[in-house]
Amino acid sequence: MVKGKGSERAARALCEAEGLACDIRFEGAPMWQSFLPQVQTVLAAIADPGVAHGEEWTRIITHLRAQAGPR
Structure with missing residues (x-):
């Protein structure tokens, strides 16, 4: 679950994308x-x-979302 603000949310999302437990x-x-x-x-x-x-x-965001995979 992504929570927090700004940089924390982004860092948590990257962590989760790597399959790691954020906390x-x-x-x-x-x-x-x-x-x-x-x-x-x-x-x-x-x-x-x-x-x-x-x-x-818009292309950059679309590419990043595709790389992140399904949610």
Whole structure:
């Protein structure tokens, strides 16, 4: 179950996509926290003013959803 806000929700989603339990401890913290660097990388890419918007952004989201598989 994805819960929380922003970066936490994204990190939990990545964790779940890998088939891992989000709240088990890993290196002293919940497993989902180990995915925060990937989330920050994606957020930085999105914030880049050079990133295309509109139809291109829709294609990116569609691709990411397809990669995540069925929910």
